[in-house]
Amino acid sequence: MAFNGTWKVEKNENYEKFMEAMGVNIMKRKLGAHDNLKITIQQDGNKFTVKESSNFRTIDIEFTLGVNFEYSLADGTELTGSWNMEGNKLVGKFTRKDNGKVLTAYREIVGDELVQTYVYEGVEAKRIFKRG
Numbered sequence: 001m002a003f004n005g006t007w008k009v010e011k012n013e014n015y016e017k018f019m020e021a022m023g024v025n026i027m028k029r030k031l032g033a034h035d036n037l038k039i040t041i042q043q044d045g046n047k048f049t050v051k052e053s054s055n056f057r058t059i060d061i062e063f064t065l066g067v068n069f070e071y072s073l074a075d076g077t078e079l080t081g082s083w084n085m086e087g088n089k090l091v092g093k094f095t096r097k098d099n100g101k102v103l104t105a106y107r108e109i110v111g112d113e114l115v116q117t118y119v120y121e122g123v124e125a126k127r128i129f130k131r132g
Helices: 015-021 026-032
Strands: 005-013 038-044 047-053 058-064 069-072 078-086 089-096 102-110 113-120 123-131
Touching: 005 015, 015 026, 015 113, 015 123, 058 069
Parallel strands: none
Antiparallel strands: 005 038, 005 123, 038 047, 047 058, 069 078, 078 089, 089 102, 102 113, 113 123
16 A cells, blocks of 8 residues: 555645744743654555654554544643545544644645645644654
8 A cells, every 4th residue: 555654754835833823832832843753654555554663752643534533732722523535535533622623634645745735724734754
């Protein structure tokens, strides 16, 4: 599967602005922009196992496409939602537990990069990963 492998963040686009829209304080935004995030993805049919490791935490996430699950962001924001495949993109729709607002996330392979796009309250950010 195209997503399988270990991916290391290379660059961010508009990520601090996105974190600000999410309500992350300035200190956490500064740290978050340099978190050295590494994602390991293993896909088996509709089941995914994702390991996220950064300067702040390591977390294992297992999900099945189309099945809701709970997830908390590195800043503690709790979400519930699911991932689905739309063409070659993984599309995640998550609702914040604290305010009911929706965060949409996209993962797609573009060339040799994994591009994660986040959209929240009209603010879009990208994190670009290389195989590592």
